[in-house]
Amino acid sequence: MGTTESEAVGRMKLGSEGLEVSTQGLGCMSMSSFYGHPKPEHEMIEVIRHAINSGVTFLDTSDVYGPHTNEILIGKALKGGMREKVELATKCGVNFENGKMNIVGDPTYIRACCEGSLKRLGVDYIDLYYLHRIDTTRPIEVAVGELKKLVEEGKIKYIGLSEASAxxxxxxxxxxxxxxxxxxxxxxxxxxxxxxIPTCRELGIGIVVYSPLAKGFLSSGAKVVDYMSETDFRKSIPMFQPENLEHNHKLFERVKDMATRKGCTTSQLALAWVHHQGSNVCPIPGTTQIHNLEQNIGALAVKLTAEEMAELDEIASLVKGDRYGPEMATWRHEETPSLSSWKVDA
Structure with a gap:
């Protein structure tokens, strides 16, 4: 008997608190926002359900995707008995006003976001609830304290952070x-x-990897820019700028050569690299096409030798351009006040 897609995907323990997920997840952001215009709802529901039926049951969204429309989309896709088959992750703490990114870790806001996500998703609880970014005006203990209350109330099962420093x-x-x-x-x-990453491993925290294909560069090389609409936020990313694009495409061609030798696509090779980083690592590649979804699943069958991993690392060391511009909040600049100093100032 042949191996089914769901068997090929497999299961893994994420972190040490008891959550089990598919070894590869599905990032749903691009279905609704940031990578250009939203895709047709009925087509995206088909992609989500195909993923679930193929064993990719770990779905990733956020209340800021849309905003809100991505959660609504997933809620519709889960109707008809699908909820019990999935591990649902969403996020809170970010909103946009007049094009400006606001990061809010206020407990009242977090609670309101959670209630809103539960309604839009049409579920009684969220499996994994992240702070999407870190509010640097408040101690992290304040926000996580509210998430802890939500766990105790049964509204969320597990807690996560996104783009957080060690x-x-x-x-x-x-x-x-x-x-x-x-x-x-x-x-x-x-x-x-x-x-x-070493800190997560030391503490027994699972690592969920977004953009494992370098926002599409490792799928198509420089050609990915040709497919971007005017509203695609990737147009502003340093890696995709003209002064870096040609250089990085030459590196992509080297990756492509290895993929050809191994009989796989560059996307599969790039995903296989992530899968080879350890049993506590789960990539969540996003896609809006069933063909690409199936190709991503196929990456689980690609095995890399230590020599091949070293060759890929050598290529990667030559990449030019950062992953975000200076305006984007990441773990590099999100330290929060100490709890003691904040209480004194409050």
Whole structure:
């Protein structure tokens, strides 16, 4: 008998608090926002359900995707008995006003966001609830304290942080054990490897990897820019700027050569690289097409030798351009006040 897609995907323990997810997840953001215009709802529901039926049951969204429309989309896709088959992750703490990104870790706001997400998703609880970004005006203990209350009330099961520094992760974990930290990581994007990733491993926290294909560069090379609409936020990313694009495309061609030798696509090779980082790592590649979804699942069958991993690392060391511009909040600049000093000033 052949192996079914769901068997090919498999299951993994994410973190040490008891959450089990599919070994590859589905990032749903691009279905509704940030990568250009929203895609047709009925087509995206088909993609989501195909993923679930194929064993990709770990779905990732946020209240800021749309905003709100991505959660509504997933809620519709889960109707008819699908809820029990999935591990549902969403996020709170970010909104946009007049094009400006606001990060809010106020407990009242977090609670209101959670209630809103539950309604839009049409569920009684959220499996994994993240702070999408870290509010630097308040101690991290304040926000995580509210998330802890939501766990105790049964509205969320597990807690996560997204784009958090090692020190923030430690402080948050001391308030309530974290199940996962979501971060950008790919063979080309490596800034979390020095401190953040080792900290997660030390504390038994799962690592959820977004943009494992370097926002599409590791799928299509420089051609990915040709497919971007005027509203695609990737147009502003340094890696995709003209002064870096040609250089990075030459590196992509080297990755493509290896993929050809191995009989797989560059996307599969890039995802396989992430899967080879350890049993506590779960990538959540996003897609809006069933063909690409199935190709992503196929990456689980790609095996890499130590020599091949070293070759890919050498190529990656030459990449030019950062993953975000200076205006985007990431773990690099999100330290929060100490709890003692904040109480004195409050």
């Amino acid at each position: 020190s923030t992760i430690r402080r948050a974990h001391a308030v309530h054990p974290l199940t996962a930290v979501q971060l950008e990581w790919s063979m080309w994007i490596r800034d979390a490897e020095e401190d953040v």
